[in-house]
Amino acid sequence: METSSRELQAAEYLEKHHIKELVSYLTSALLFFRPEKPKEYLISLLERLRIAKVTGVAFPFFMDNSNIVAMFEMMDSSGRGTISFVQYKEALKTLGLSTEDEDLQDDGHKITLDKFKEEVCIHPASLRAFARKF
16 A cells, blocks of 8 residues: 555656656757767756746747758658648657647648648747746
């Protein structure tokens, strides 16, 4: 019985402090940018999150146009010029621009590169909200 109580306490702690989202974001950033010095890079990201929270300044968004295009092209491996809504939703989660509780609605249309760029550029507001959680 003690183990399940401790497990419940641990799960509540992780949820309360948004640790799963934080670790997911940090891991995604590491895998996307593959910095030469990953520990220093992680420290830098955490410091920027802290500063964003303390100052209320927006957390810096790291994706530029070439990064967005490269990510889209990886998902569009057949070169059709579109990706599915599921791929789009997963990309936003991977980038830390969407959370589990955010309800993204599928309008039934495929996502084009232009639409993907537009949406990724709109979602930094979610990233600012993400930074405020910590």
